[in-house]
Amino acid sequence: MADTYDLVILGSGPGGYVAAIRASQLGLKVAIVERERLGGICLNWGCIPTKALLRTSEIYHYMQNAESYGLKADNVGFDLAKVVDRSRKVAGQLNAGVKGLMKKNKVTVVEGVGTVTAKGKLSVKQGDKTVELLAKNIIVATGARARDLPFAKADGKTIWTYRHAMVPTEMPTKLLVIGSGAIGVEFASFYNDMGADVTIVEMLPRILPVEDEEVSAFMNKALTKQGIKLLTGTGLEGLAPSGGGVTAKIKHKDGKVVEETFSHAIVAIGIVPNTENIGLEALGVETDRGHIKTDGYGRTNVDGIWAIGDVTGAPWLAHKASHEGIIAVEKIAGGSPHQMDKANIPGCTYSRPQVASVGMTEAKAKEAGYELKVGKFPFIGNGKAIALGEAEGFVKTVFDAKTGELLGAHMVGAEVTELIQGYVVARQLETTEAELMETVFAHPTLSEMMHESVLGAYGRSIHY
Known part of the structure; x- marks a missing residue:
């Protein structure tokens, strides 16, 4: 017999797990379904571990410039494996913290791959067996994944997504970063401070294109001064592994295509929502280029189906997902929350x-x-x-x-x-x-x- 809940949440990222806690506080019987690790991409492979890496590079930068503070630090170096290990331990500590919060708030955690099979029904595949769940309401909080280049899928060896860039087994010597949004600039900043020769390629006329033009101009000068090569208004026509590295065909502003070889490349050109194969199509849930369409409370066009976080579109930020989760849950519980106002969502880039x-x-x-x-x-x-x-x-x-x-x-x-x-x-x-x-x-x-x-x-x- 299927377990019955007031609310089942599909995905335990910063939108899903926060929504689960708030639902429990409001007296709802809640289950959360997760196919990988509690905390989702942000906690395990995104926001938190990248900040641990960036803290390391920041300290390394200060150590290399100790004399400007009247200090001495000779023979400064780093152990890449230990740098990565610290980042993973930070993520692991917070993952354990989310587990504790689920237990404290009496949220049932169901591990496995979840699919919405009908309104109010989910199936969760756990290896060879399948668990059935019933719920008055379902929140889809399945997040997103890195977008691949159509002509060069990430291989984890020389062509990386953000996940590969967080757990390098070797330090890039000459790094190409494709895309100059927050993720691209953060990784460029980290690897540049750790000693790599970094180039950023951006199709649009300026880096950090969603920011104020004066901020973009300032960052252009600051990063250039640090030694990062910035190619704006520049396209990428090809990328392929070559001789232990990767060869890029870069189309410059003048239309000239130049081939250049790098040790590694990071693809940071956006995300793809995780909306496929979870049962939304059969229910008729409306999407726009893969993102689930919702109102200001997280409601979809199908009664009882809600969506929050990266699956609902920009801005793709953890704090936006968390707030959307709280709004949706309070609405489900019969409250009168304010609708999401995206104009009041801050954006942050943790570069130097x-x-x-x-x-x-x-x-x-x-x-x-x-x-x-x-x-x-x-x-x-x-x-x-x-x-x-x-x-x-x-x-x-x-x-x-x-x-x-x-x-x-x-x-x-x-x-x-x-x-x-x-x-x-x-x-x-x-x-x-x-x-x-x-x-x-x-x-x-x-x-x-x-x-x-x-x-x-x-x-x-x-x-x-």
């Missing part, structure tokens, strides 16, 4: 320097017809940044000149991925420039630049 943003870019705000007031404050004008030896970067704020609404905030520099939340809270509370100007910021902190940027938009900056 870091990039963070929320809301509209200056260009998008102009396109939308707003009259703007824009403030910008440089790291070089901040005492804490200078003391840290991190005086490169800026904070930019974009306001509606008529109402004082904070339309967007854009940062590049040290620790901006931590700072951005201040502006996210401000937007959520519908704060105007008046409240931000009257807020007291602690001194000396990097956050003072947020205040100065707001003041600068209205001609009142004190330190610049």
